[in-house]
Amino acid sequence: MSDLKNYFKYIDENKEFYIDELAKAISIKSVSGDVSRVSEVEKMGEKMESHLRDIGSKTIIRNLGQYTHPNGKTLGLPSVIFGQLGSDSSKKTVCVYGHYDVQPAEESDGWDTDPFVLTRKDSKLYGRGVSDDKAPILAWIWAVQAYQKVGLEVPVNIKFIFEGMEESGSVGLDDLINREADQFLKDVDYFCISDNYWLGTRKPCLTYGLRGLVYFFVEIEGAHADLHSGVFGGVVHEPMTDLIHLFSKLITSDGKLLIPGISNTVAPLTEKELELYKKVDFSIEDFKRSIKVGKCIQENPVDFHMARWRYPSLSIHGIQGAFSGEGSKTVIPCKVTGKFSIRLVPNQEPEKIQALVSDFLKTEFAGLQSPNKLHIYSPEGGMPWVSDPDHPNYMAGKRAIQQVYGVEPDFTREGGSIPVALTFEKATGRNVLLLPLGRGDDGAHSVNEKIDESNYINGIKLLGAYLQEVSKL
Structure with missing residues (x-):
């Protein structure tokens, strides 16, 4: 704990640096679905590779070939960046995933500010991709860097997978993961993804299920x-x-x-699962106010969560x-x-x-x-995914949240889909943890996307604490 105290202190002291680096990332218009911004997607990929090299990670660029854009043009797929930091056989190996592309955004869509200029207001950071997924992928970099800066050994081996096509369907990624299951991914013990959000705005959570x-x-x-x-x-x-x-x-x-x-x-619904729904800290009234509706189909919180998840x-x-x-x-x-x-x-x-x-x-x-x-x-569909919330990987995430936030997290599922979670699990047989950084009101894919400054900075601490907790498994 004394080591993490100094670690957390270092992260707090470098808050402005982290925000400045996020601003640089937001200025790169890496919209994977926009033909005119292909070079920007490549630029963002190069930036992430540079960050990986800066923390001592080996990097490998995986080219996925070409695809046909909906407008009929044949384009090269954005590169997938593999990174590897450490190869100590006595340590656990964690693979983290994120994406460096973003959804389209124009000020004329209804944004209050330029979506590609990071704007600070009321302790919130606004910009396209700020929560989905640029702050989370940068947080992994800063979490490792902070260990190095305070003179602590990174407690696990880390493998990184950063892609640039998630917002356009991750074309070619599944095949790549399956090919690498017995190569780059063969010694991975656990996976962690931070490409989702808290259920609400008040309490952290761990996500163990997604709909297809x-x-x-x-x-x-x-x-x-x-x-x-x-x-x-x-x-x-x-x-x-x-x-x-x-x-x-x-x-x-x-x-x-x-x-x-x-x-x-x-x-079928089990008693164990039902108990998890009963424990979730969630206000339907807050939810209704946030989307400006007077009534939901289910007004009972347990029924609401089951209908949604x-x-x-x-x-x-x-x-x-x-x-x-x-x-x-x-x-x-x-x-x-x-x-x-x-x-x-x-x-x-x-x-x-x-x-x-x-x-x-x-x-x-x-x-x-x-x-x-x-x-x-009907085009090819996506499978639902559900994990075991009692798995050691989830317990490591739980303890990390308790260290950073001082509360026990809710265990939630989500109504949306992150197909790569199931792909990792099926290809390797290893557990996948969804460890969200942002809040439920971040507005990913919407106008005025934001992340709270506290979620970004505490998110860096959280990922670092998670790596330490995994090392104890």
């Missing part, structure tokens, strides 16, 4: 061209009417999924081909494409859910006896 995802495009095609409703209304089967009918069969207004059999494979949900996202401009337009669209997704939970498999939903929609459409054509497309 399947996405559907439902296309209904009628006449060869758009039609005038005054001439053809009432005499043709309209694609939009067919689509709305199908959508009405998917889910009720209070969130109940209507697709037969979709909930049959959901993992451990049961599947279905969301309708939009209709392509329909008139969506201002004013009126009396057109009957000749083809419309509806879009919806289902968040999956253990033990649901994407392929089986895709087949189940597709068969259901085809049966419902056949019942309409419509002459229109139905096409259903």
Whole structure:
């Protein structure tokens, strides 16, 4: 503890340095989904490699080849940076993962400030990528550097994997991890990812589960061209009417999924899991105020968490081909494409859910006896993931949080997806810990993304304390 006291003191004394370095990272517009900013993504990757070399890490650049951008252009995939610090066989080896690319952002989207200029206000740091994922990946660098600066031995071997395509689907990453399972990753004991957030704003947490995802495009095609409703209304089967009918069969207004059999494979609730939900420190009233809604489907906290984390949900996202401009337009669209997704939970498999939903929609459409054509497309889905919150890796994270924050963390799951967690686990058989740094109101992917200064600085301490706790396992 005396060693960590000096370690923590050093981190507090260098707060301004850490913030200045974060500002430099935010100024790099590493938007992986923007063709015009490919060079910025490469620049950010080079910066992270330089940081790794500065702390004495060996680095290896893994090129993933090319991919076809949605605009049709063939582009080179951003490099994956491997780093290795230490190879002492008497020490545990931890592999940490993060991404150096960010979501698109323009001030005209509704930002209060330039999204690529770090702005300090009320002890908060604003900028695109500040919480997702630039502060966390830099925090790993500073956590190691602080050990070195205060003259302490880094307590574990560390392997780093930093990628530049997470916000665009991590194309090629799964194949790379599987290829490296018996090479670069063969001696890894534990994985740690800090690419998620606290449940709320008051209390740290450890995350042990994520929902998976399947996405559907439902296309209904009628006449060869758009039609005038005054001439053809009432005499043709309209694609939009067919689509709305199908959508009405998917889910009720209070969130109940209507697709037969979709909930049959959901993992049963255990008493142990239920107790974890009961212990979570969470205010539904604060949640409602934060998103400005008057009522949630579930007003009981335990039911709320289970609906958000451990049961599947279905969301309708939009209709392509329909008139969506201002004013009126009396057109009957000749083809419309509806879009919806289902968040999956253990033990649901994407392929089986895709087949189940597709068969259901085809049966419902056949019942309409419509002459229109139905096409259903569902890209490759993502598996749900759940870990063991009692695993030693999680206990190390728990003790680290207690050292830094003085509280016992909540154990939570999340409704979103981080596919690489499952990839690491399946490829190596090693435990994966999700150790979030930011708060639940950071607004990742939204306008005015932020991280609290205290979360950034305490996050550096937390990662350092975690490395020490892992070394004791």
